Amino acid sequence: MMHSIRLLCSSMALASAGMVLACQPPAEQRVAGEATTATPATARVEWGMVIHGGAGTIRRKEMTPDREREYRAALTEALGAGYRVLRDGGTSLGAVSAAIVILEDSPLFNAGRGAVFTADGVNSLDASIMDGTTLRAGAVAGVTDVKNPIVLARLVMEKSPHVMLSGTGAERFAREQGIPATPKDWFFTERRWKELQEAKTAEAKPATERGTVGAVALDRTGRLAAGTSTGGMTNKKWGRIGDSPVIGAGTYANARCAVSGTGWGEYYIRNVVAYDICARVEYTGASVAAAASEVILTRLPKQEKDTGGAIAMDREGHIATPFNTSGMYRGWVDQTGAVRIAIFVE
Ligand code: ASP
Numbered sequence: 001m002m003h004s005i006r007l008l009c010s011s012m013a014l015a016s017a018g019m020v021l022a023c024q025p026p027a028e029q030r031v032a033g034e035a036t037t038a039t040p041a042t043a044r045v046e047w048g049m050v051i052h053g054g055a056g057t058i059r060r061k062e063m064t065p066d067r068e069r070e071y072r073a074a075l076t077e078a079l080g081a082g083y084r085v086l087r088d089g090g091t092s093l094g095a096v097s098a099a100i101v102i103l104e105d106s107p108l109f110n111a112g113r114g115a116v117f118t119a120d121g122v123n124s125l126d127a128s129i130m131d132g133t134t135l136r137a138g139a140v141a142g143v144t145d146v147k148n149p150i151v152l153a154r155l156v157m158e159k160s161p162h163v164m165l166s167g168t169g170a171e172r173f174a175r176e177q178g179i180p181a182t183p184k185d186w187f188f189t190e191r192r193w194k195e196l197q198e199a200k201t202a203e204a205k206p207a208t209e210r211g212t213v214g215a216v217a218l219d220r221t222g223r224l225a226a227g228t229s230t231g232g233m234t235n236k237k238w239g240r241i242g243d244s245p246v247i248g249a250g251t252y253a254n255a256r257c258a259v260s261g262t263g264w265g266e267y268y269i270r271n272v273v274a275y276d277i278c279a280r281v282e283y284t285g286a287s288v289a290a291a292a293s294e295v296i297l298t299r300l301p302k303q304e305k306d307t308g309g310a311i312a313m314d315r316e317g318h319i320a321t322p323f324n325t326s327g328m329y330r331g332w333v334d335q336t337g338a339v340r341i342a343i344f345v346e
Helices: 013-015 065-087 093-106 147-161 167-176 189-201 265-270 273-284 288-303
Strands: 047-057 127-129 135-144 164-166 213-218 224-230 251-253 255-262 308-314 327-334 339-344
Touching: 047 093, 047 308, 065 093, 065 213, 065 327, 065 339, 093 127, 093 147, 093 213, 093 224, 093 251, 093 255, 127 147, 127 251, 135 147, 135 167, 147 167, 147 224, 147 327, 164 167, 164 255, 213 255, 213 308, 224 251, 251 273, 255 273, 255 288, 265 273, 273 288, 273 308, 288 308, 308 327
Parallel strands: 135 164
Antiparallel strands: 047 213, 047 327, 127 135, 127 224, 213 224, 251 255, 255 308, 327 339
């Protein structure tokens, strides 16, 4: 079943980038995977990217027009940043990083500036990035004073012999790489503080409006990359680390497939979600849409409902954006510059 795609029709951020803001895409330009049902991959892009701003309980009736506009503008800005990198001949890795930096700097998303609070009232950030061509990867977990954890994750990949650094060690590495400590109040948002207070009074189940950010991209030379950044889950305790910085769980890319996940991290770790999707593509010949749907829409819901979603892209530019929650902030752009944004089941 192909769902219609709602488009952002305002100009703003992208006009300067020469991007086309499509309001009514021709049917053949619709991209597969825009569904919470198994959608076959029927369309492809030559190069482009897909981003997400988190899956969870996002209810249409609770979304004001102003708020929706803010989300769409932020997602559009992030796609614009990634698009410019790709258009100018940059790498998929560069596009993933550029898009995620914009989302980390927005207070709207649970990453960087808008990160949720731990039970101790601090913001503890996780991020990872992976280059599908070389299988090189970098990740940081539990950092509290790094404005853009995705940038640090990339430095771990490029400037250290390791894949994952955590806590104060990762922060020390950041200083050595010339990244200054960001004052803690940069990460304070009233909304996330309130969510912590609410979570403390209803401890039973982790909060379900999450807002992790991620990106997957395919560049002009056919290279894939993926990245994910998050504040984790509200009220997390004991130094809990989720799936987002775990290569194979929240992020994975190889030569054929790139995935970024968002959802209840414990399930994503147990099911090695990002790798499972790519392994299905590689070993079974499944389309990226079929593989992502099988994992997100069939396997995870058997274990728990409302676990989350994922974005996936293959080396032919087929994309998928399945989620088993009521919404997932998401968007994509292709070589024509056409931007599509969606939040709910469309
Ligand atoms: N996956 C993230 C975590 O568990 C949260 C999310 O994506 O909403 O840390």
